[in-house]
Amino acid sequence: MKIITVIGSGLIGRSWAMLFVSGGYNVKIYDNQPGQSAKAITEIKKQLVELEEAHMLRGELSAAQQLALLSSYDDLSQALDGAFFVQECVFEQLEVKQSIFHDMERFVGKDVILSSSTSCLVPSKVFSKVQNRSRCLVSHPVNPPYYVKLVELVPHPETAAAVMDTTHALMTKVGQAPVLLKKEIDGFALNRVQAAIIAESWRLVQDGVISVKDIDLVMSEGLGMRYAFIGPMETMHLNAPKGLEDYMSRYSENITRMLSSFGPVPDFCGEAAKSVINEMYELIPCDQQHLAARQERRDQFLMRLAKLKKD
Ligand SMILES: NC(=O)c1ccc[n+]([C@@H]2O[C@H](COP(=O)([O-])OP(=O)(O)OC[C@H]3O[C@@H](n4cnc5c(N)ncnc54)[C@H](O)[C@@H]3O)[C@@H](O)[C@H]2O)c1
Ligand SMILES: *[C@@H]1O[C@H](CO)[C@@H](O)[C@H](O)[C@H]1NC(C)=O
Ligand SMILES: *[C@@H]1O[C@H](CO)[C@@H](O)[C@H](O)[C@H]1NC(C)=O
Secondary structure, three states: OOEEEEEOOOHHHHHHHHHHHHOOOEEEEEOOOOOHHHHHHHHHHHHHHHHHHOOOOOOOOOHHHHHOOEEEEOOHHHHHOOEEEEEEOOOOOHHHHHHHHHHHHOOOOOOOEEEEOOOOOOHHHHOOOOOOHHHEEEEEEOOOOOOOOEEEEEEOOOOOHHHHHHHHHHHHHOOOEEEEOOOOOOOOOHHHHHHHHHHHHHHHHHOOOOOHHHHHHHHHHHHHHHHOOOOHHHHHHHOOOOOHHHHHHHHHHHHHHHHHOOOOOOOOOHHHHHHHHHHHHHHOOOOHHHHHHHHHHHHHHHHHHHHHHHO
């Protein structure tokens, strides 16, 4: 039986555990807070049962069968025993990650893949205390991974091609949608594209071109309608009679002109920023009750969109 170890049993560790058992893997969960990984399994059990009732459980196995694949450990060496793949999900702090990978290396065989969930730290930093970095990579999920399938696979400069391939195959097998970065870069791909969207949206509101409410509609009722199933590249390719080259010969001059009129990188502070922020608070008051209700709505819609995409 193939074993995967999940290190850290917070939000993301629990999500990875659920994905891996949905693919039929044995999953050993470790957390350095005593009792925390056992609590995580109780929480996962609740979620698996709810997902089964809602007919949203992933994989071929029942909730009970998936649950039987899980085990919890307060001891690192026991947790790593027998694993072929390790997914790290501890706090997003460089020293914490560096030290847990350093510790792990003593307890795993030479072919075991060491993968980090980091959102913001580049592999060359995360793995700087590992001796054999050819087995290391970042597998960056998107929250909530159960409904948003993208995983960015980011290599260390020394990562072996076979390690990228094996991880790609594993992610595909558990039903995620892996993408390969060919080299590391700050923010990987998703957060860089997101930052570009945030920057121009912010500038348009701050410069008095459009309201907060309406810029969000530009995405949710406009671009986002396509982006849930085709990306910006295919969008362009389909939007000119003879494809992408034709699109560029028609529009590139205007796109370039527009791009050169974009303002500087916003600093998101000061009086101007305050007024953008207050505009949002008028739409959705910044208190626990309103935020929780909107988060619940977002998660419900994501779940339904995931279902739609599956069908
Ligand atoms: N939350 C998100 O939306 C999201 C999305 C993508 C990636 N990530 C990344 O996933 C990682 C985990 O995030 P999270 O939201 O699950 O955090 P979290 O705070 O919910 O969970 C972290 C868990 O790690 C445990 N832990 C801390 N130090 C440890 C150690 N040395 N050994 C073992 N366990 C340890 C903690 O006890 C806790 O249970 C971070 O690197 C984060 O950037 C998070
Ligand atoms: C380093 O890791 C790679 C990839 O897992 C492995 O093939 C290789 O044997 C390891 N080298 C050593 C010296 O352990
Ligand atoms: C490009 O912009 C110019 C000037 O605004 C406009 O006249 C022209 O129609 C635009 N071209 C296309 C293909 O949209």
